[in-house]
Amino acid sequence: MTQTLVVVGNGMVGHRLVEILRGSSWRIVVFGEESRPAYDRVALSSYVDSWTFADLELPALDGCELRLGEKAVSVDRARKVVVGSSGVEISYDALVLATGSVPFVPPVPGRDLPGCHVYRTVDDLDEIRATVEAADRPGRRSGMVLGGGLLGLEAANALRGMGVSPHVVELAPRLMPIQVDDGGAGLLKRLVEKLDLTVHTGTSASSIERDGSRLIAKLASGLELDLDVVVFSAGIRPRTDLDLGLELGPRGGYLVDAACRTSDPHVFAIGECAAVEGVTYGLVAPGYSMAEVVADQLSGGARVFPGADVSTKLKLLGVDVASFGDAHAQTEGALEVVVNNAVAGTYSKLVVSDDARILLGGVLVGDASSYLSLRPLVGKEVPAALLQPGGAVDVEMPADAQVCSCYAVTKQTITDAIQHGVACDVAELKACTKAGTGCGSCVPMLKKLLTECGVEQSKALCEHFTYSRAELFEIVQATQVTTFSALIEKHGTGRGCDICKPAVASILASLGNGHILGETQVSLQDTNDRFLANLQRNGTYSVVPRIPGGEITPEKLIVIGEVARDYGLYTKITGGQRIDLFGATVDQLPEIWRRLVDAGFESGHAYGKSLRTVKSCVGTTWCRYGVQDSVGLAIELELRYRGLRSPHKLKSAVSGCARECAEARSKDFGIIATENGWNLYVAGNGGFTPRHADLLVSDVDTAELIRIIDRFLMFYIRTADRLQRTAAWLEGLDGGLDHLREVVVEDKLGICAELETAMESHVSDYADEWRGVLEDPEKLARFTSFVNAPGVPDPTISFRAERGQRVPVSLGIPEVVR
Amino acid sequence: MIVCDFDVLKPEQGVAALRPDGSQVAVFLTADGTVHALDNIDPFSGAAVLSRGIVGDRGGVPVVVSPVYKQAFELATGKCLDEPSVSVAVHQVRVRDGVVELT
Ligand SMILES: Cc1cc2nc3c(=O)[nH]c(=O)nc-3n(C[C@H](O)[C@H](O)[C@H](O)COP(=O)(O)OP(=O)(O)OC[C@H]3O[C@@H](n4cnc5c(N)ncnc54)[C@H](O)[C@@H]3O)c2cc1C
Ligand code: SF4
Ligand code: FES
Numbered sequence: 001m002t003q004t005l006v007v008v009g010n011g012m013v014g015h016r017l018v019e020i021l022r023g024s025s026w027r028i029v030v031f032g033e034e035s036r037p038a039y040d041r042v043a044l045s046s047y048v049d050s051w052t053f054a055d056l057e058l059p060a061l062d063g064c065e066l067r068l069g070e071k072a073v074s075v076d077r078a079r080k081v082v083v084g085s086s087g088v089e090i091s092y093d094a095l096v097l098a099t100g101s102v103p104f105v106p107p108v109p110g111r112d113l114p115g116c117h118v119y120r121t122v123d124d125l126d127e128i129r130a131t132v133e134a135a136d137r138p139g140r141r142s143g144m145v146l147g148g149g150l151l152g153l154e155a156a157n158a159l160r161g162m163g164v165s166p167h168v169v170e171l172a173p174r175l176m177p178i179q180v181d182d183g184g185a186g187l188l189k190r191l192v193e194k195l196d197l198t199v200h201t202g203t204s205a206s207s208i209e210r211d212g213s214r215l216i217a218k219l220a221s222g223l224e225l226d227l228d229v230v231v232f233s234a235g236i237r238p239r240t241d242l243d244l245g246l247e248l249g250p251r252g253g254y255l256v257d258a259a260c261r262t263s264d265p266h267v268f269a270i271g272e273c274a275a276v277e278g279v280t281y282g283l284v285a286p287g288y289s290m291a292e293v294v295a296d297q298l299s300g301g302a303r304v305f306p307g308a309d310v311s312t313k314l315k316l317l318g319v320d321v322a323s324f325g326d327a328h329a330q331t332e333g334a335l336e337v338v339v340n341n342a343v344a345g346t347y348s349k350l351v352v353s354d355d356a357r358i359l360l361g362g363v364l365v366g367d368a369s370s371y372l373s374l375r376p377l378v379g380k381e382v383p384a385a386l387l388q389p390g391g392a393v394d395v396e397m398p399a400d401a402q403v404c405s406c407y408a409v410t411k412q413t414i415t416d417a418i419q420h421g422v423a424c425d426v427a428e429l430k431a432c433t434k435a436g437t438g439c440g441s442c443v444p445m446l447k448k449l450l451t452e453c454g455v456e457q458s459k460a461l462c463e464h465f466t467y468s469r470a471e472l473f474e475i476v477q478a479t480q481v482t483t484f485s486a487l488i489e490k491h492g493t494g495r496g497c498d499i500c501k502p503a504v505a506s507i508l509a510s511l512g513n514g515h516i517l518g519e520t521q522v523s524l525q526d527t528n529d530r531f532l533a534n535l536q537r538n539g540t541y542s543v544v545p546r547i548p549g550g551e552i553t554p555e556k557l558i559v560i561g562e563v564a565r566d567y568g569l570y571t572k573i574t575g576g577q578r579i580d581l582f583g584a585t586v587d588q589l590p591e592i593w594r595r596l597v598d599a600g601f602e603s604g605h606a607y608g609k610s611l612r613t614v615k616s617c618v619g620t621t622w623c624r625y626g627v628q629d630s631v632g633l634a635i636e637l638e639l640r641y642r643g644l645r646s647p648h649k650l651k652s653a654v655s656g657c658a659r660e661c662a663e664a665r666s667k668d669f670g671i672i673a674t675e676n677g678w679n680l681y682v683a684g685n686g687g688f689t690p691r692h693a694d695l696l697v698s699d700v701d702t703a704e705l706i707r708i709i710d711r712f713l714m715f716y717i718r719t720a721d722r723l724q725r726t727a728a729w730l731e732g733l734d735g736g737l738d739h740l741r742e743v744v745v746e747d748k749l750g751i752c753a754e755l756e757t758a759m760e761s762h763v764s765d766y767a768d769e770w771r772g773v774l775e776d777p778e779k780l781a782r783f784t785s786f787v788n789a790p791g792v793p794d795p796t797i798s799f800r801a802e803r804g805q806r807v808p809v810s811l812g813i814p815e816v817v818r
Numbered sequence: 819m820i821v822c823d824f825d826v827l828k829p830e831q832g833v834a835a836l837r838p839d840g841s842q843v844a845v846f847l848t849a850d851g852t853v854h855a856l857d858n859i860d861p862f863s864g865a866a867v868l869s870r871g872i873v874g875d876r877g878g879v880p881v882v883v884s885p886v887y888k889q890a891f892e893l894a895t896g897k898c899l900d901e902p903s904v905s906v907a908v909h910q911v912r913v914r915d916g917v918v919e920l921t
Contacts, residue, residue, distance in 0.1 A: 463877065495830070495849055497874035498883035498890075523830040527870045527885035535885055539865030786836040787822040787845075795840045796859065796866045 002027045003093040005298065006082050008072040008242060010038045013271030013287035014098035018061050020295040028064035029090050031082065034121060035069035042284050042438065045154045047125050048161045050695045052665075056122065075244045077264055096294055097244075097254055097269040101236035101282065106146065110208030115215050116230040119155045128229060132162045135228035136213060142167065144217055144225055146205055147233035148175040150312060155233045156197050167198045167225055171234075174201055179312055179323035183340055184347045184365040191319045191345065191366060238273045238280050249275025258304035260294050268294045276305050283310060284438065285405045309405045311375050313368060320368035325361025325378035326351050334360055350374075352382055372445040376401030376411065403445050406438025414446065418453040425450065427731055447732075461722060462499040465492040469503055469647060469722040476507050483520045484508075502526045503722045506609055509645035510717050511758075512765045515772045516608075516645075517779050528607035531783065532769055533589055538797055538808035541589060542582040543569070544606035545596050546642060549616045549634035549654075550577025559599040563592055570805045576613035576651065578604060583799065583806055587791055590783050593770045602768035605643060609723075611650045614638040615663070619656030619673065626656035628673030633702065634662075637671075640706070641713065643766050647720040647729075650713070651686075665693045668726040669709055674698065678705045682712055682740070685727035694730070694737050697745055707756065711744040714755035821845055821911070821918040827853065832869035832882060834858050835920070843909050843920060844869035846893055848880050854893040855909035855920060860884040861898070868906070 003026055007014045010032025018028055032038070039056040047056055071085040075095065082090050103118035105111055117128045135141050141164045145156045148170025156166040170177070174185030175192065189199050203221040208230060210216075215227040238253035246262045247255045253275030260268045260276060269275075270290035272282055281287065286308035296303035311324030329336050333354030340347050346366035352359055359382040364371055376397050397403075399412040413433055416422075423429040429446050430436045436443045459468035465488075467475065472491075481487045484504050488496055496504075505524035509516050516522075516529055528534050533541035545560065560579055564571045567588055569581040584592055605611060614637045617623065619630030634654040644650070653664040654671045664670025670681040676699040684693025697708055720729040733739060742748040744755075773779045784790040799806040821835045827847035835843045842858035846869075858866045863886040871882040871891075876899055881890040889900040898904040910921040 464874075494878060495875045495880075497876065497881075498872040498888060501872055501874060523828065523873065526872065527867070530870065535867070535870075537863060537865065537886070539863075539867045785834060786842070787826060787833040788820065789836045792836060794842075794866055795836075796842070796864075 004029060004091060005094045005096065006031070006072075006090055006092040007096045007098055008082065009098035009100055009271070009273070010034065010066065010068065011098060011100045011271065012038065012041050012058070012284050013100070013291050014038070014096070015058050015061070016288050017096060017098065017270065017291040017295055018064050019059070020291060021298065022061055022063055024299060026094075026298065029092075030064055030066050031070055031072040031084055032066065032068045033071040034123070036122060037066075037068065039122060041120075044119075044122070044125065045158045047122060048129075048158045051129070052692075053122060055692060072242055075242065077244060077267070080266060093266065094298060095267045097242065097267065097273055098271045098287075098291075099239040099242060099273040101272040102239045102241075103232060104235045104237050105232045106204070106234050108146075108205050108208055110210070110215075111232070113208060113210050113215065115210075115228065116208065116232065119151065119158075119231050119233050120236075125158070128159075128231065129162060131229045132159075132164055141165070141228045142226065143229040143231065144169060144205070144227050145231045145233055147235065148172070148199065148201065149178060149233070149235065150176055152233040153192065153197075155231045157195075159229070159231065160196065164229060165196060165198070167200060167227075168192075169200045169203060169205060169219060171204045172201065175199065176321065176323075179327060180321060180363055180365065181328060181349060183338060183349065184321070184363045187340075187342070187345065187347045187365045188319065188321055195319065236272065236282055238275065240273060249278045249280060251275070251278075251280055253280040258293075259297055259302075260290050260305060261297070268297070270294055281308055281310070283308070283312070285309065285408070288406065288438075289408060309375075309378075309402065311371075311378075311405060313371055320364065320366055322364045322368040322371035322375075323362070324371065324375045325359070327361045327363050329360070331360050350382070357381055372403075372442060372448075373397060375405070376403060403449070404433075404435035404438065404442040406442075407434040409433050409435035411449065414449050415453055418450060418455055424455050425728065425732065427728060459721075461503060462497055464488060464494045464496050464500045467491065469507070470719045472504065473507050473510075473718050476504070477511060482508065482513050484524050485520070496524075498526070499722070502529070502609075505529070506645045506647065510762075512761055515767075515776075515779070516769065517773065517782070522782070531586060531589060532593075532603060532607055532773065533584065534607045536582060536808070539794065540583050540585055540797055540808065542580050542606070543584055543589070543592055543596075544574070544578055544580050544604040545601035546604040546638070547578040547613075548638040548642075549614055549631050551616075551631055551635060556599060556601070559596070559601075563595050567592055568799070568806050570807055574606075574613075577615045578613060580606070583808065585794060585797065586783050586785050587793070590774060590780055594774055597768070597771055597774060603643075603770045605769075608643075608645065609648050610643060610645045611638070611641040611652070613651065614641075615651075615653035615667075617654075617656050617661035619654075623656055625659060626673070627675055628656055628678065630654040630656035630662065630671075630673060633671065633678070636702075637706070637709070640763055641709075643769065644713065644717075644762055646713070646717050648723050648725045650726070666690065667693060669693070669712060671705065677701045680705055680708060683726040683730035683737075685725055687725075691727040691731075696737070696741060708744060710759035711752050711755040712740070714758050715740075715744055715751075718755075819920045821920060824913050824916050824918055827918065830873040832871065832873060834866065834869035837920070842866050842869075844882070845911060845918060845920075846873055846882060848873065848893065852880075852893075853911050853913055853918060854880070855911035856882070856891065856893065856896050857906040857909070859906070860886055860889075861904055861906060862887050862889055 005026045005028050007030045010030050015038035038058045072082050073085050074083045080092050103120050115131050143159045143164040144167045145152045146169050148168045156168050159166040175188050203219050205217050206220050207218045217225045249255045254269035255275045256262050256269050271287035293303045293305050313322040329351045334351050337350045349363045351361040359377045397411050401411050403411050417432055423432050426446050436446050460466045501524040564581050569583050572580050574580050614634040616630045616634030620626035651667045652669050653662040653667045655662040655664045656673050664672050665681050666684045666686045670693050672679045679698045680696045681693035682696045685691040785794045798809045800809050829849050832844050832846040844856050844858040846854045858868050860868050871885050873882050876890050880893040883890045889898050891898050896906040896908040
C-alpha cells in the first residue's frame with residue numbers, strides 16, 4: 001500500500017526533500033503556510049532588484065500534493081494525523097517538520113508600530129517596500145536596521161536599493177560579531193560606511209515612537225533617529241510553534257538524532273527548525289544535507305548527518321567579507337596568523353593548529369578572493385607558503401575538497417564532468433552537478449577549474465587562428481584589415497574553414513565593410529548569408545521580410561499572401577511576430593524579393609547572426625493597461641539595429657506594462673514600460689537553456705534607453721565569442737552584471753563614447769541587403785541553381801500537400817553506411 | 819560536357835552543374851587555381867547543396883563543408899573527414915581553352 005509522507009513547511013529545505021523523493025513510492029503532502037510556491041530565500045535580497053517573484057522561484061515539483069497558504073495547526077501523534085488551518089486532516093506514515101525559523105524581535109517598546117518590519121519572506125519585503133513608498137519625502141528617506149550581522153547588512157543594503165539611507169544598530173561592539181573578529185570588524189565598519197551606511201555599534205534601540213508620518217527611535221547611547229522604516233534583523237529562532245509535545249534542543253529547535261529523527265520514530269525534523277544532536281544551523285547547506293539524510297532514511301537507508309560547514313560570505317554589499325571554519329580560534333592551542341593592511345584596506349586571519357600544520361579557519365575582510373581556495377582546505381594540511389606574510393593563496397586544492405558547499409559538490413565531481421566532456425562551461429556544470437546553483441559563491445571557482453582543466457585555455461577560434469573572436473575583432477579594428485585573405489596571411493595559417501570564415505565575415509560586417517556579398521566577402525559566408533535566406537532540409541530556402549515591431553498594414557499582408565500563393569510557398573507565422581515563407585529555390589529568390597522590395601519590404605535578416613525582431617505588445621495605443629507606447633518603441637529599435645551583425649542572433653521585445661505580454665525578459669535585450677519610463681533587461685534567452693534577462697537600468701527615458709542599448713550591443717559584439725548568445729556571454733563575463741553595468745552605464749572603462757560612435761555609424765550606413773542584390777547584376781548572377789542551365793529547376797526538389805500547403809518530400813536520403 | 823567558362827568560377831567557391839541524366843555535379847575552384855568536381859548531393863541530408871558549402875582546409879587538406887549538417891568532404895577524393903566510412907563520388911574535370919569541362 002502506498003505510504004503517505006507529510007512535510008510541514010514548503011521552504012528551501014522542505015522543497016529540497018520533496019525534490020529528492022520525487023518519483024519514489026511515497027505519496028507526498030506538503031503544508032506551506034506561505035501562499036507562494038517555494039522560493040530561494042538565500043537570494044531574497046535580490047528581490048529588490050526586479051520585484052519579480054519568478055526570479056526567486058524554485059523549480060516547481062509535480063507529483064506531490066501542495067497545500068499552499070495552509071498552515072499545519074496541530075498534530076495528533078497517537079492517530080498520526082496532521083490538521084491544517086482549513087480543518088483538513090491528513091494521516092501520515094512519516095511526518096517531516098521543516099518549519100524553518102522566525103526572526104527574533106527584541107522587546108523594544110513600539111516594535112509593533114506600523115512601519116516596523118522583519119526580513120524573512122517575500123511578503124516581508126513587499127511590506128517594507130509599501131512602507132518606503134508611502135513615505136512622503138522621497139530622496140531623504142531614512143531607515144534603521146536593528147542587527148549588524150550578515151542578514152542585517154543585507155537588509156541595510158536592500159534598503160539602500162530602495163532609496164533609503166540606512167542606520168545599522170548593533171548591540172555587540174562590532175559588525176558581524178559571529179563571523180568576524182575585532183581586527184576585521186574595524187576595517188569592515190570603515191568599508192561599510194563608505195557605502196553610505198551609518199553604523200552604531202555597542203548600543204541598542206530603547207524605544208520606537210510614532211510622530212506623525214515618521215518613526216523616532218531612541219538609542220541607548222542617547223541618540224535619536226528620525227526614520228521612515230525599521231527592519232528587525234536581530235537573529236533567528238528555530239520555529240517550533242507547531243507543538244507536538246516533543247523535546248526541544250538547548251537553544252530551541254525540535255531535538256533530533258543524527259538521523260534527524262525525533263524521539264517519535266515517525267517524526268523527523270530538518271532545516272533551521274531542527275536541533276541535530278542539540279545543535280541548530282542557520283544556513284541552507286546543512287539543511288539540504290539533513291534533507292538528504294531523511295530522504296535516505298525514508299528510502300530504507302541508514303545515512304546520518306555528517307556535520308556541517310558553516311563558512312559564510314557576505315553577499316551583495318560590494319564589501320568582501322568571509323569567514324570559514326574555526327574563525328574565532330576556539331580550538332585548543334590554535335594559532336592565528338594575522339595580516340592587517342590598513343593602507344590597502346585588507347585584513348586576513350588564518351587559524352591553524354598548534355603545530356601550524358592544519359588549517360582550521362579564517363577571516364577575510366576587504367579582499368575575500370582567496371576564500372574559495374581556502375574554504376576547501378579547512379582540516380587539511382596548510383601549504384607553508386600561506387603562512388608567509390603576503391604568501392600566495394593560490395594553492396592546489398585536494399580532489400576531495402568541497403567546492404560547492406550548498407550542494408556538497410567536490411572538486412573531483414566537477415573535474416570529472418569537465419574531463420568526460422559532460423560540461424564545458426559554467427552553465428553546463430550547473431546543470432549536471434548542481435554546483436553553483438545555491439548561493440552562487442562558488443561560481444568563480446567553477447570557472448577556475450574549467451580553466452585548469454584546459455577548457456578555456458584554448459580560446460583559439462579554430463585551427464587557422466590562435467586568437468579568440470574578441471581578439472580578432474580587436475586586430476581587425478586596429479589594423480583596419482578589410483579582407484579575410486589579408487587577415488589570415490598576417491595573423492593565421494592555412495586557408496580558413498567554415499568556422500573562421502563566417503566569424504571573420506561577421507566581424508568585417510560589424511565594422512561596416514559594405515555589402516556582405518561583395519567580391520571579397522561572398523566566399524566567407526555561410527549558405528544562409530550567401531543567399532540571404534534560410535536553408536531548409538531539402539535544399540530550398542525560406543524568406544522572411546522584416547515586419548518591424550510586428551505591425552503590418554493589410555495591403556502589405558496581401559502582398560505577402562500573393563507572393564506566397566504565386567510561388568507555392570508554405571506560409572507560417574513565426575515566434576517573432578512575422579511571416580516565414582518556405583520552399584523557394586535559389587532561382588526564385590530574386591524574383592520573390594523584387595516583388596517584396598517593390599511593395600516596400602526589406603530583408604528581415606532571419607538568415608543572419610544579427611538582429612532578428614523586436615516583438616511588441618499593443619501598449620497604450622489599444623491596451624487598457626498600457627503605460628507607454630510599446631509598439632512605437634519596438635519599431636524605433638528594430639529600425640535602429642536592423643542589419644547589425646553580431647556574434648549570434650539578437651532578439652528583443654517591448655512590453656507596454658509590467659504584465660509583460662511581449663515576453664521581453666526572454667530576450668537578449670527586453671524593455672518593459674514603467675510609469676516613469678522604461679526598464680531595460682539584458683541577456684535573456686529562450687531556447688535550449690532558458691534564462692530570464694537581468695535588470696540593467698530602470699525608469700530611464702527613451703533617449704537614455706537607446707544610448708545604453710547602443711553601448712550594450714556594441715560591447716557584446718566586441719567581446720563575445722563566436723556563436724555566444726548574450727546570456728552565455730554575461731554568465732561568463734568576469735564580474736557579471738555589476739561589471740556590465742560599470743562598463744555600459746557608469747562608463748568605468750571610458751569606452752562608451754567609442755561604442756556609441758560605432759553604433760551611430762552602423763545606423764547611418766545601413767542599407768537593405770536585398771535591394772543591394774537586386775540592383776547589382778553581378779550579385780544577382782549568383783542566384784542560379786545550375787551554371788550550365790540557369791532557370792532549370794533542381795530535379796531533387798519535390799513537394800507534397802499537407803493541410804492545404806506544400807511541404808518537402810525528402811528525396812531518398814542515400815544510405816549512409818556508418 | 820561543358821560546365822561554364824573558367825572565369826565564372828571564383829576562388830574558394832563552388833557552382834552546381836546539371837548533367838543530361840539529371841544528376842548534379844558540384845565544381846569548385848580553390849585558391850591555388852585547382853578545379854575539383856564532386857557529386858552535388860550531400861549524403862547526410864539528401865539535399866543537392868554541396869556546391870553551396872564553404873570551401874577551406876582541414877589541416878591543410880582542401881575541403882568543402884556541407885551547409886546542412888556541416889560535415890567536411892575532401893575535395894580531391896570526396897572522402898568525408900568526419901565519417902570516414904562515407905564519401906561522395908569524384909568526377910573528372912579539366913580546363914581547356916578557358917572552358918571548364920566534365921569528362
Ligand atoms: C535575507 C536572507 C539571506 C540569507 N542568506 C543566506 C546565505 O547567504 N547562505 C545561507 O546558507 N543561508 C542564508 N539564509 C538562510 C536560509 O535562507 C535558510 O537557512 C533556509 O531558508 C532554511 O530553510 P528551511 O526550509 O529550514 O526554512 P525556510 O526556508 O524558512 O522555510 C520554512 C517554511 O515553513 C513554513 N512554515 C512554518 N511553520 C509552518 C506550519 N506550521 N505549517 C505550514 N508551513 C509552515 C514557513 O512559512 C516557511 O515557508 C538567508 C536567509 C535570509 C532571510
Ligand atoms: S504588457 Fe501591458 S500594455 Fe502590453 S498588452 Fe500586456 S497588459 Fe497591455
Ligand atoms: S557554494 Fe553556494 S552555490 Fe556553490
